[in-house]
Amino acid sequence: ExxxxxxxxxxxxxxGKKLTVTCSQNMNHEYMSxxxxxxxxxxxxxxxxxxxEVTDKGDVPEGYKVSRxxxxxxxxxxxxxSPNQTSLYFxxxxxxxxxxxxxxxxxxxxxxx
Amino acid sequence: xxxxxxxxxxLSMQEGKNYTIYCNYSxTSDRLYxxxxxxxxxxxxxxxLLSNGAVKQEGRLMASLDTKARLSTLHxxxxxxxxxxxxxxxxxxxxxxxxxxxFGTGTxxxxxx
Numbered sequence: 001e002x003x004x005x006x007x008x009x010x011x012x013x014x015x016g017k018k019l020t021v022t023c024s025q026n027m028n029h030e031y032m033s034x035x036x037x038x039x040x041x042x043x044x045x046x047x048x049x050x051x052x053e054v055t056d057k058g059d060v061p062e063g064y065k066v067s068r069x070x071x072x073x074x075x076x077x078x079x080x081x082s083p084n085q086t087s088l089y090f091x092x093x094x095x096x097x098x099x100x101x102x103x104x105x106x107x108x109x110x111x112x113x
Numbered sequence: 114x115x116x117x118x119x120x121x122x123x124l125s126m127q128e129g130k131n132y133t134i135y136c137n138y139s140x141t142s143d144r145l146y147x148x149x150x151x152x153x154x155x156x157x158x159x160x161x162l163l164s165n166g167a168v169k170q171e172g173r174l175m176a177s178l179d180t181k182a183r184l185s186t187l188h189x190x191x192x193x194x195x196x197x198x199x200x201x202x203x204x205x206x207x208x209x210x211x212x213x214x215x216f217g218t219g220t221x222x223x224x225x226x
Contacts, residue, residue: 042218099205
């Protein structure tokens with residue numbers, strides 16, 4: 001089944017404790033992206049990747065890192081999480097570019113205490 | 114900078130009634146996407162509208178695009194409870210350094226029996 005998977009789905013952590021949210025897609029898509037969703041603010045892009053080893057900042061990259069060493073995986077790293085990073089995070093992918101239909105993962109709900 | 118606005122932000126309607134959700138965007142685009150998000154779930158692609166005058170229909174939902182007016186509508190016919198969800202429109206950003214979809218803030222639709 002074609003899909004985007006994320007892990008973990010739910011995470012409670014404390015300020016400053018490094019964490020990684022994994023994202024994987026099995027559709028051989030080149031484009032991958034991370035969004036955060038907050039009430040009243042809609043979806044905002046954090047980082048995106050056009051292909052392996054090609055990543056760039058979105059609208060709200062501060063406090064986040066990403067890497068794209070393999071085509072299928074695009075992990076999101078929070079080196080030192082803070083409470084303002086409490087949010088619902090979505091990974092998405094599309095065949096080549098952002099302008100195509102994006103397929104979303106199930107979401108990761110993060111609470112930073 | 115591309116901005117995407119939806120209205121209304123919240124819509125409570127009775128089963129059997131018709132209503133329309135509006136999506137305005139600020140700069141030229143050749144396509145527009147509609148997504149659905151059920152509570153606590155991920156985003157699911159509903160429609161992609163690829164040209165001026167494009168109309169797509171699935172079940173009780175019909176979407177249209179007027180690129181000249183920079184307006185898309187999502188029309189709901191004879192609403193049923195199963196349509197309760199948040200609906201997002203999204204427009205691709207072609208300008209600048211970023212490569213992304215710009216999402217509206219969403220319309221929360223609640224269909225009451």
